[in-house]
Amino acid sequence: MAENTLRDKVAVVAGGEKNLGGLLSRTFAESGAKVVVHYHSSASDAEQTVQAIQEAGGQAVSVQGDLTKVADVRRLFDTAVDTYGGADVAVNTTGMVLRKPILETTEEEYDRMFGINAKAAYFFIQEAGRRLNDHGKIISLGTSLLAAFTDGYSTYAGGKAPLEHFTRAAAKEFADRGISVNTVAPGPMDTPFFYPQETPERVEFHKSQAMGNQLTHIEDIVPVIRFLATEGWWFTGQTMFPNGGYTTR
Numbered sequence: 001m002a003e004n005t006l007r008d009k010v011a012v013v014a015g016g017e018k019n020l021g022g023l024l025s026r027t028f029a030e031s032g033a034k035v036v037v038h039y040h041s042s043a044s045d046a047e048q049t050v051q052a053i054q055e056a057g058g059q060a061v062s063v064q065g066d067l068t069k070v071a072d073v074r075r076l077f078d079t080a081v082d083t084y085g086g087a088d089v090a091v092n093t094t095g096m097v098l099r100k101p102i103l104e105t106t107e108e109e110y111d112r113m114f115g116i117n118a119k120a121a122y123f124f125i126q127e128a129g130r131r132l133n134d135h136g137k138i139i140s141l142g143t144s145l146l147a148a149f150t151d152g153y154s155t156y157a158g159g160k161a162p163l164e165h166f167t168r169a170a171a172k173e174f175a176d177r178g179i180s181v182n183t184v185a186p187g188p189m190d191t192p193f194f195y196p197q198e199t200p201e202r203v204e205f206h207k208s209q210a211m212g213n214q215l216t217h218i219e220d221i222v223p224v225i226r227f228l229a230t231e232g233w234w235f236t237g238q239t240m241f242p243n244g245g246y247t248t249r
């Protein structure tokens, strides 16, 4: 089915400049999609990603935005419509992590964590639901901590937890337009996002909980997202845990 390939589709990738989102932007472009590469503070990473896509013969444009501001979320989709005439796939890879006991967490930290992990994710789904073409795909990034019972990550796992309900509601509400909505919740991933919160001993523990004594790699997550954006269209309303068996439920 033509609508379930990426060829000539337009993909909006929030946080699409580096790490997981960067690889996803390049992979979508290799599959024939035109990519809107959103970035927050890393203009040079966004430039490199766009350049790599263009040098490989693909099409991409970058756009800056603080996605805790709804106007910036809207501007992301405006860019897709103004540059490429619409959007078909929307992936939100943005997030922020904090490992801190509840008793030490400040109001400012709580607001910042929920601002990007929950509020931005909500309005990204809302705007994607408004702007995507029929048969569109919306994918958000959660965390395998959604299926864990642990300390320290109250505002991170807690901030990502509403995603599951946003995803379920949106899947029902957008179904009549054939738009699927899912959350992908990786295990602890080998990117610079992960390490500042953890001690070397805890990193070893995280590794020991997954198959092959290893962290999750972005190369193992991108195919899952690409699948949901293509042949995996029949999945909707779901949270998937690609994590080598780190957590489950």
Ligand SMILES: NC(=O)c1ccc[n+]([C@@H]2O[C@H](COP(=O)([O-])OP(=O)(O)OC[C@H]3O[C@@H](n4cnc5c(N)ncnc54)[C@H](OP(=O)(O)O)[C@@H]3O)[C@@H](O)[C@H]2O)c1
Residues within 6 Å of the ligand: 014, 015, 016, 017, 018, 019, 020, 021, 039, 040, 041, 042, 065, 066, 067, 068, 092, 093, 094, 095, 096, 116, 141, 142, 143, 144, 185, 186, 187, 188, 189, 190, 191, 192, 193, 194
């Ligand atoms: N690494 C892990 O262990 C792990 C495990 C499971 C799930 N995840 C999730 O996977 C996703 C990708 O993570 P990653 O490891 O690839 O790290 P990452 O590249 O640092 O991804 C986080 C992205 O969110 C962006 N961001 C933060 N605040 C923002 C704001 N206010 N407005 C717009 N964008 C903002 C960051 O941009 P700036 O850096 O410029 O602020 C960055 O592009 C995240 O949602 C994360 O929660 C990560």
